[in-house]
Amino acid sequence: MLDLQKYSCLGAALRDAMERFGGETCLIEADREREKTRLTYSDFKEISMPLARALEDADFDAGDRAAILMTNQSKWLISAYAIFYCGGVLVPLDYKLTAGEQLQLLEHSKAKVLVAEHYLWRAIMQSPEFQNIKTKLVLVTEAPLGAELAGGFRWEDFRRKGTPDFVMRQREDVACVVYSSGTGGRPKGCVLTHENYLEQCRALTAWYPFWPGVRYLSILPTNHAIDFMVGFIGPFVCGACVVHLRTLRPEFVRDAFVRYRITYVALVPMIVKNLERGLRAKFDELPGWKRAILNRMIALNKMLTRRKPRVKVSRTLLPGVHRAFGGEVLALITGGAFMEPSTMQFFYDLGIPVVNGYGLTEAGTALTLNDLKPFRADTVGKPLPGVELRVLSPNEEGIGEIAARSKTVMSHYLDDAELTLETIVDGWLLTGDLGRFDKNGHLQLFGRKKNMIVTEGGKNIYPEDIETVFDGLPVKEYCVFAANYVWPQKKLGREMLVMALRLEQNQRFDSALLGEIVARNRRLPDFKRVGGYVICEKDFPRTASMKIKRQALAEELGKTVNRAAVVGL
Amino acid sequence: MPTAEQTLDEILSLAAAHFKVPREKLRPDDDFFKTLGIDSLQTLDLLTKLENHFRVELPDYELQGVSDFRTLAGKIQARL
Numbered sequence: 043m044l045d046l047q048k049y050s051c052l053g054a055a056l057r058d059a060m061e062r063f064g065g066e067t068c069l070i071e072a073d074r075e076r077e078k079t080r081l082t083y084s085d086f087k088e089i090s091m092p093l094a095r096a097l098e099d100a101d102f103d104a105g106d107r108a109a110i111l112m113t114n115q116s117k118w119l120i121s122a123y124a125i126f127y128c129g130g131v132l133v134p135l136d137y138k139l140t141a142g143e144q145l146q147l148l149e150h151s152k153a154k155v156l157v158a159e160h161y162l163w164r165a166i167m168q169s170p171e172f173q174n175i176k177t178k179l180v181l182v183t184e185a186p187l188g189a190e191l192a193g194g195f196r197w198e199d200f201r202r203k204g205t206p207d208f209v210m211r212q213r214e215d216v217a218c219v220v221y222s223s224g225t226g227g228r229p230k231g232c233v234l235t236h237e238n239y240l241e242q243c244r245a246l247t248a249w250y251p252f253w254p255g256v257r258y259l260s261i262l263p264t265n266h267a268i269d270f271m272v273g274f275i276g277p278f279v280c281g282a283c284v285v286h287l288r289t290l291r292p293e294f295v296r297d298a299f300v301r302y303r304i305t306y307v308a309l310v311p312m313i314v315k316n317l318e319r320g321l322r323a324k325f326d327e328l329p330g331w332k333r334a335i336l337n338r339m340i341a342l343n344k345m346l347t348r349r350k351p352r353v354k355v356s357r358t359l360l361p362g363v364h365r366a367f368g369g370e371v372l373a374l375i376t377g378g379a380f381m382e383p384s385t386m387q388f389f390y391d392l393g394i395p396v397v398n399g400y401g402l403t404e405a406g407t408a409l410t411l412n413d414l415k416p417f418r419a420d421t422v423g424k425p426l427p428g429v430e431l432r433v434l435s436p437n438e439e440g441i442g443e444i445a446a447r448s449k450t451v452m453s454h455y456l457d458d459a460e461l462t463l464e465t466i467v468d469g470w471l472l473t474g475d476l477g478r479f480d481k482n483g484h485l486q487l488f489g490r491k492k493n494m495i496v497t498e499g500g501k502n503i504y505p506e507d508i509e510t511v512f513d514g515l516p517v518k519e520y521c522v523f524a525a526n527y528v529w530p531q532k533k534l535g536r537e538m539l540v541m542a543l544r545l546e547q548n549q550r551f552d553s554a555l556l557g558e559i560v561a562r563n564r565r566l567p568d569f570k571r572v573g574g575y576v577i578c579e580k581d582f583p584r585t586a587s588m589k590i591k592r593q594a595l596a597e598e599l600g601k602t603v604n605r606a607a608v609v610g611l
Numbered sequence: 612m613p614t615a616e617q618t619l620d621e622i623l624s625l626a627a628a629h630f631k632v633p634r635e636k637l638r639p640d641d642d643f644f645k646t647l648g649i650d651s652l653q654t655l656d657l658l659t660k661l662e663n664h665f666r667v668e669l670p671d672y673e674l675q676g677v678s679d680f681r682t683l684a685g686k687i688q689a690r691l
Contacts, residue, residue, distance in 0.1 A: 113672070138675065161672050289671050291655045316652045498650065568644045568651060568678055 043251065043280035046244045051211035051236040053126035055279050060087040063281035066254045070302060071116045073288040079116045083281070086120065092201035094124040097155070099202050100179055104129030104209045107219065108155035109148055109177070111135040111162050114264050114286045117183045117197060119274055121157045129209025130155075132218045133231075134265035137162055138501075138567065141169035147221050150229040151456070154178050157197060160185040167192050213237035219456050220267060222403040223494070223504045231456030232403045241449040242406040243275050245426040249413055250306070250373070250397070252280035257370075259285045259298055259307040262500065268308050268377055271407040292316055299368040308375040310500035311382070314396065318385050321363070321392075336360075344391045349416050356393020363392050373397045377408060378500035380487075380537070383419035390417050398422055400485060404471055406450030410485045421484035422477075431485065432470075433478055440478040441488050441532070445470040476532075493527040493592060495537040497569045505539060508570050511562050512541070516555065519544045519582050521590050522572060528596045529605040538573035540608050542599060544582060551577060563611055574608040612691050618665070619684035625664060626680065629657050639681040661687060 044062070049055040064084040071079035081089070102108065108125045110132065112118045125132050133151045135144055137159070145166060148156060156177045158166065163182045166172060172192075180194035187196075211217070217236045221229060252258070260273035277284050285302045287294060295313070298304065309317075328336065339359045346355050353372060357364045364371070374389060377399040386396040400422035401408035409431060412423035425431050429448040436442035451471045454462040465472055474492035477485050494504045505522035512520060525540045541559070545551060563571050576599065583591040583598070613621070619639055627634040630647050637646060643654065654674065661683075662668055667690040677683050 161670075289655075290652070291659050291671070292652055293656070293659055312650050312652060316650075564642060564678060567676060 043247060043253070046240045046279065049240060050213050051126070051215065052217055052239055052275065053123075053129065053208065054210060055240065056123055056126060056275075057208060059083060059278050059281065063254060066281050067283045068278060068281075069116050069119065069284050069286070070257075071286040071288065072298065072301075074291075074294050075297060075301075078288075081116065086123070090120050090123045090127065091206060092203065093120065093197075094127040095202040095204050095206040096200050097124060097128050097130070098206045100155075102128050102130060102155060102179075104211065105131060105216070106155070107131045107133050107151055107153040108157065109133040109135050109151060109153040110265070111137055111144060111156065111158040112183065112264075113137055113159060113288065114260050114269070114273075115159075115183075115288060116286060117157075117159075118264050119278075119284070121181075121197075122274065125155075126217070127206060127208055129211050131216045134218065134220060134270060136221070136265050137263065140567075141165040142171050145169060145171045145175060147229055147231075148177060149174070151219055151221075151231060152176075155181070157181045157183065158194075159183050160189070163191065163194060211236055213240065214453075216453070218270075220265075220270075220403050223502050223507060228458070228461070228506070229456070230458070230461065232452045233454050233456050234406065234452050238406045238450050238452060239271070239275060241428060242271060242408070243279060245428050245450070246271065246408065246411070247276055247280060248427050249411060250375075252277045252282035252306075254281035256280070256282035256305040257285055257302050258282060259287070259295075259302070259304045261287065261290065261295065261313065262308050262310060262378075266378070266500065267401070267403045267407045268375075268500075272306070272308050272375060292320065296320070296366070299371065300366070301368075303368045303370045305370055305372050306375060307371070308377070310498065311376060311379050311385070312498040312500075314374060314376060314381065314385055314389070315498070318388055321366075321388075340391050343393050347390070347393065347417075351390075351393070351395045351414055351417065353393065360393055363394075367394060373414075375399070377401060377422075379496045379498055386419040390419065400475075400487065402473060402475075404452050404465065405446050405448065405473070406452070409446050409448070409450075409473075412484075418484055421480065421486050423485065424483050425485070431479075434472075436478065441476055442478070443491050444473045444475050444477045444485070446473060447471070488532045489526055489530055490524070493524050493596070495524045495526070495539060497537070499569050501569050503539065503570050508539070508566055508572070511565050512559070515558065515562065517543050517549070518546045519590070521582060521592065521595055523592070523596055523599070525573070525605065525608065528600045530600075539571070541572045541575040541611075542578050542582075542595065543575055544578045544580075560611060572611055574610045576603050576608050578603075613688075615684065615688050618688045618691070619681060621664070622661060622680055622684050622687070625661060626657055629660055637680065639684075640679050642678050643680060643683075644678055658683075665691060667691060 060083045068083045068086050069081045108130050133153050181197040181200050182191050182194045183197040185196050213236050218234045219231045221231050223230050258277050262269040343356050343359045373395045375397045389396045397412050399408045399411040409429050410423040410425050433442040434445050447470050476489045477487045509522050521542045525538045583594040623637045673686050
């Protein structure tokens with residue numbers, strides 16, 4: 043791999059990767075069983091340069107921001123490289139947000155350029171907020187010829203001949219603005235520098251290196267910090283190959299493992315559980331004697347891999363299982379959400395290690411990772427090289443808020459000095475997560491101090507961001523909370539949003555009101571929905587400016603209402 | 612070509628068989644995440660079954676935001 047210490051910016055490292063690994067395959071894109079694109083590093087460079095040259099011509103200068111709004115695909119990475127080549131700042135936007143939310147973040151980021159996939163741009167054009175868009179240049183991928191693009195250009199046609207000038211950036215310069223949340227009114231745009239990314243990449247590849255021949259299956263959205271690092275920067279600076287799938291259908295994901303002999307994949311718990319369900323169903327279909335043999339092989343594998351993974355041994359003992367994963371998987375990487383230890387253990391016992399970690403966008407990608415020496419399903423691993431973690435104000439059990447200091451921690455929140463001051467104190471990032479270290483230096487998490495949930499799909503949901511959908515609800519007042527914020531349970535999991543309702547005097551909670559809540563709830567994407575409600579007997583505490591005092595209300599609810607009283611929606 | 616109502620009815624029957632629940636338990640406007648207790652990946656699994664049955668192909672993004680059988684049926688009907 044490249045020696046990242048020598049580089050001052052991502053663009054320079056990627057540019058050298060193009061030269062050094064020229065003939066290696068860097069990118070494969072498939073839609074279902076159809077392979078659409080296969081590029082070497084030289085091909086990738088050849089496709090990116092005319093785009094960079096056209097951006098240069100469009101006065102896209104060093105430090106200018108360019109947003110990308112696309113599903114995982116080759117044009118995402120090609121556009122990102124062209125943006126870095128021109129010295130630009132990348133703003134990866136979440137394609138699963140609504141068009142209105144995307145426009146809100148686009149405006150907040152002040153991006154000069156937007157690169158968007160056609161179906162997403164179509165939704166934006168139809169959004170009521172579209173008329174306020176200020177982005178100067180919009181490039182639309184996969185738009186049919188002659189499609190109405192409201193002033194946007196077809197990405198495929200936006201090219202110029204000639205060699206663009208490479209724009210060098212310094213380590214302290216901004217590389218990306220990544221939104222960790224804030225569609226409800228206070229966008230949290232994490233400003234991450236080139237140093238943040240280069241150091242994160244060095245730390246991760248020190249424990250889990252890539253090399254030419256490694257194939258990484260990119261399933262998590264590339265706008266997510268994890269896939270951006272392990273599905274783009276990491277593999278590219280090591281000469282490895284990224285495989286994009288244009289569908290997340292479980293059967294095609296399973297096919298891709300085999301077709302492309304995948305080495306690594308990062309997954310959210312929901313997908314890992316889906317794989318587990320599929321395997322268990324297959325095991326259950328086996329005739330009794332075959333099942334008995336399988337159980338013995340699993341027990342033997344478990345014994346032989348107690349201290350560390352031994353992939354060759356596992357592949358020999360359980361060839362059928364490993365063939366189903368393509369035969370070359372070294373690890374499933376998970377993070378971004380709570381993973382059931384039993385699921386991780388299930389895969390480890392089959393000889394497929396699940397590497398669990400912990401991180402947050404504000405800290406680059408990961409702060410801790412399991413080094414598999416030995417495998418631990420009950421922790422999120424140890425701090426990565428260069429990461430300092432400490433537990434603030436630990437209680438009698440040693441549990442307190444985790445604070446982090448590292449070269450990977452973001453510079454600040456975009457245009458929000460107040461929030462930055464609250465979050466980074468004396469150089470330490472306050473994570474809002476509760477944890478403690480065990481005697482082996484492994485971090486164990488025990489819940490959150492902050493009012494938010496993380497779904498099994500790896501989505502951070504802040505109640506403030508979804509409350510607007512209930513605006514005008516015919517009740518006196520309402521407020522949404524993370525259930526574990528109101529009723530802390532000293533562990534992760536069982537995360538859901540709960541609505542606290544205060545009815546008008548003499549108002550009854552009737553079926554019409556319930557129907558209204560259910561209907562509004564269904565306007566939200568499934569992963570953002572409120573899971574239940576409680577009715578409050580007292581008015582909500584409010585500030586002088588009539589804002590609800592969320593923390594005080596949560597404390598009061600926690601004391602006066604039992605979690606069991608939450609009625610499911 | 613089947614009518615929209617026929618397509619919807621077939622989808623409900625196929626979903627009931629796929630998730631092993633009684634057909635009468637499923638109604639057109641049900642939120643299938645809640646009624647069936649499934650996640651978005653299990654929904655994608657069902658969609659693959661439906662595509663094979665109706666011989667159509669829907670990109671994943673067509674399902675974004677869809678959570679009831681009637682809307683799903685509309686998406687499939689539009690491609691028949």
